Amino acid sequence: MCDSSSDDENSWVFYKDRPDWKDVTPVPQDDGEAGIAAIRYTDKFKDVYDYFRAVLTNKEKSERALHLTKDAAELNPANYTVWQYRRDILKELNKDLYEELEYSRRIIDEHPKNYQVWHHRRVLVEWLKDPCKELHLTELILNQDAKNYHAWQHRQWAIKTFNLFEGELNYVDQLLQDDIRNNSAWNQRYFVINNTTGFTSDVLKSEIEYTLEKIKIAKENESAWNFLRGLLLHDKDGLSKNEIVTRYCEELYAYGSRSPFLLALLVDMCDEQVGQGSGDTRYTLERALELCNSLATQYDKIRAKYWQYMADKIKNKAEGKPEPTPSSSFDS
């Protein structure tokens, strides 16, 4: 990198040795009588922050102070005061914010999981009211880690604030082709539909078909099953009366799939119909109990207690007993 502050330690010149900083007296940190959890600062860190504190004390907003914040931020990109002060200088000096945007891209690339650098980026975009680089930036970051929460948060914010929904579903589709288990991409799919077409009956139908295709590829993929259930939230008839879904699930079961997510959905379909007493012979108390038992003993053993609890719950429901509600007490 061509940045002077990223040069190796050998060529680093301490601020206290820089002629152009001779007029400034460094200001040491005051950590009280006994600093607790004190970090062993390097000499470089101490030097840079002594001058940062000096600049802060003098309220100096200058080119050299701006450069200093860069060094301070690179030594600890999580220091939000440094970024705040940097923004105050940028404003005061009326700097080219596109240049800053480019700088923030480099910093985000180096520290993609740091809250402060993403916040800095967001403020810059808000100031510029120009989101044209945000989709590309987040794509670069998601190329490295397709589940980076910060990148998704920033992307959703930019899309929603500046109405950039066009093409997003294609991007999601591409990510799901790369990794069908990418839960962040599934969530983004829901986000896009919810904010554009909405879940009309046509959309619902085509999304259900899309999701069932994906389940066919990986039957134990929780993300796709969760998405399917999310879609069914928009089916006014509930979980158990969508013919496409029930037929698909029954076929999957008949062909021998025992994916715990398939079995769990069948349990919930039974649960729903036991409550309604609708007389569908596929979804009965007996079947629910049998499924819970096979989940507990064979297909989802780690949640054995939960499936026993579910069996009891559905049985109670069939007998007309109320569901218990959790207590919010502080008792251990």
Next chain:
Amino acid sequence: MSLDTFDKPILNRKVHIKYLLRFLDKIPAEFISCDTTRITIAYFVISSLDVLNSLDAIDEEKKQSIIKWIYSLQVTDDEELVSGFQGSSTINTSYNKNLNSLYKWSHLAGTYCGLCCLVILGDDLKNVNRKAIVNSLKILQLPNGCFTGAKDGTENDMRFLFMAANVCYLLNDWSAIDISRAVDFIQKSISYDYGIAQGPELESHGGSTYCAVATLALCQKLDILNNSQLNGLRRWLLNRQFTGFQGRPNKPIDTCYSFWVGAALKILDAFHLSNYEHNRSFVLATQNNIIGGFSKWVNTHCDPLHTYLGLAGLSLMREKGLNEVVPMLNITYRALNHLKHIHEQWT
């Protein structure tokens, strides 16, 4: 490690205490990104020792100097609403000692962790400027009900809402929060899979789900969850378990979620439905038996956060010799008793 200990993992208390105590004094330079959140490290260490029932490993003189250091980070400003605790002394100098100055603002994480430390160490909170803190807290709530971390320059998400609710509980004063707006924010952050995200429409996450559930419990608003939401949330949380817990579907398991997900389940009365044996084995496999501490994955670097959350996660399963953590507050029941005693003095 002998085969025997591998079969029956045990908690290596002694090395953890030693590991933790080191962080109270000097922290290695590689932790430089924690420079503005040293008070949070102090909280992880002190609360860990409390969970280990070993607070007496810190001598009385040291306890007093920790308390003094924490109070040195308290900001009380009547003109600008920035009162609370700073996370560290990075911008504190002889020029602004005991004075207010630009950017010398509290941060919600500092206020939350600082108050927790004081309570755990047995301080009486007499030197906490409760009124000023509550007044400042009011301006941190956003129109959508969430909270931002500081007066300016920080992001906002579910973590800060949780910290704000916790500060209100610790100070026994709820006037700083508009609870109905906070609850609305939580409702809107419930995802289609019934997990809860850092904010509306984002992906549900074990950490933000904990923050949301704990906030509802602290505000006594768990009843806003309808039956579908409650059952769906319990299912979503229980599905995070493989041996230990993951934070999101199709992500690797990590020690810290044994607490975040475990505590959320405990608040929702469903933790007993998880598998303790596998959970315990995983968490104990992430402890370092030589230098102490816990890491996120087996055989990786330990840090105070994973050490604390590993221990707190074990305490939820009533691990022998550990003080149990109050799931919604993230301090022990022992510390909560002390807090209740303080609250009695205030009324």
